Amino acid sequence: METFSTRQTAKMLGIGSSTLARYIAASKIPAPKAVQVGGMTVHLWTSREIERVRKLLPKIEDGRTTRHQKQARKSTKTAS
Known part of the structure; x- marks a missing residue:
């Protein structure tokens, strides 16, 4: 099993490593x-x-938008 x-x-989640460490x-x-x-x-x-963390990120109440969410929003706007 590959680990990261x-x-x-x-980087995969679109947040900083210090942010991820802070959430932990x-x-x-x-x-x-x-x-x-x-x-x-x-x-x-x-x-x-x-x-699992990717699914939790939108639920974390800190008022920040992750790169993953921004890309998803952007792709839905261009598809319209």
Whole structure:
């Protein structure tokens, strides 16, 4: 099973890695599996976890629009 770093996951979701880390710390999204690498804790994200977070992002009440939402809105406007 392929796993992704927090930085890679954030890029896929259209948000910053610090924003994703902040959402985890605030328990707005569930934390993925964490491993110790060289004294640092690294989160490993699966495709399933990334999609679960993608569905949660619009529900997070912080007043921000993610790149994913902007692209979806833009594509529906151009299709009209």
